Amino acid sequence: MAGETNSYFDVTIIGGGPTGLFAAFYAGMRDLKTKIIEAAPFLGGKLPYYSEKVLYDVGGIEAITARDLTMQLEKQARTFEPAIAYSQLIEKMERLEDGTFHLISNTGETHSTRTILLAIGYGTLVSNKLEVPNAERYEGSHLHYGAKSVDRFRGKRVLVSGGGDSAVDWALALASIAKYVGLVHRRDEFRAHEGNVAQLRNTAVHLMTSSRIKEIHGSDGQMESVTIEHLDKKGITSLDVDEIVVCHGAKPDLGEIKKWGLKIERDRIVVDAWMQTSAEGIFAAGDVVDYPGKLPGLIAGGFTEGPAAINRIKAYLNPRQEVRPIWSTDHAKLLAIHNES
Structure with a gap:
């Protein structure tokens, strides 16, 4: 044989x-x-x-x-x-x-x-992409679908997009090292593990539910800010950010x-x-x-x-x-x- x-x-x-x-x-x-x-x-x-x-x-x-x-x-x-x-x-x-x-x-x-x-x-x-105009312009530099280390975000303004375990994990990991951490999620409730969500609510992470990223603004490849659309209030907010971590599964x-x-x-x-x-x-x-x-x-x-x-x-x-x-x-x-x- x-x-x-x-x-x-x-x-x-x-x-x-x-x-x-x-x-x-x-x-x-x-x-x-x-x-x-x-x-x-x-x-x-x-x-x-x-x-x-x-x-x-x-x-x-x-x-x-x-x-x-x-x-x-x-x-x-x-x-x-x-x-x-x-x-x-x-x-x-x-x-x-x-x-x-x-x-x-x-x-x-x-x-x-x-x-x-x-x-x-x-x-x-195959990561589900952030469906925002010109998002691909920042992929690999300031828009991430995962990263090997949280250290690259130290001292920066970071926005995490998503509502599952991965999004909550990233927000928790960044909370102690980033200058600012925001978490934006389209739905009212998070889909992540209840214990991690409870832990997240006791941090300084800015939670934005019923919201989504509508636009990304920047120049010369440098991300500067994003426009957040609030789906429940029918309003928008401008937020200064350096990096976006997308966790859409x-x-x-x-x-x-x-x-x-x-x-x-x-x-x-x-x-x-x-x-x-x-x-x-x-x-x-x-x-x-x-x-x-x-x-x-x-x-x-x-x-x-x-x-x-x-x-x-x-x-x-x-x-x-x-x-x-x-x-x-x-x-x-x-x-x-x-x-x-």
Whole structure:
């Protein structure tokens, strides 16, 4: 079988976010030859885009920043030395006659694998743009759809547009470092987590509900002010700002994966309890999947789904061998690695 040659990996994990990284670690525990393919030039998925955010819902950890969680996940994933390919977007999948796969990336490189685990989060996220005349003139300089660090906004006048978790998170993060922070939202109520909204109301952030950005004003590429339209009062306000952070959500796009013949509903890949897709040898885990009882958006969920997929992959590759439960506390190779360190 071609999948048994040295050039083939037992499992190739497409996506280097939290789910993919933990799955890679668990695949190492199961003694599977593993490769991670990540479209970005770094690992961590969405975490590096809000590296200063503190996460409180990772099991066993009271609080951790997204940056530190990324570092820990990457360190853990490297335990069994998986191969890692950066800046490669898989554009084509070929199933060979023997059941193995060739994955062709945008760089032209071909990756050979016996099974595939899709851990691509929401796929490629296309940000919903701010629909204001000439907004594109300031994109990337003073109008942002996300940023790696809040430090670029230190001492500046910042307007956040949106009413979900991302908008509230940004406003909270900026409240202590920006000269001014305003939050404008089209609706009366915020859609963000109630606790974060309550915390936001106790800051100096200027909240403008039932309002929207109508115009952006500036010259020579420098943003100077915006016109805010108040939808309930039928009035307008002029506000001096240096930067705008837009948090209007994003549309998921599975790209070429939609052509793989997988069962997809509402832009999610349908899987069973073992994270098996409708296509033999292809598995999926994390935010990209859907099944009865799926809890979306929780990193801890991916930490369960990844190992479930890996266990099934182990059984798929070794159908005559019983796949027994495995734990780190009695894993000889893992204990040996840590005893050496």
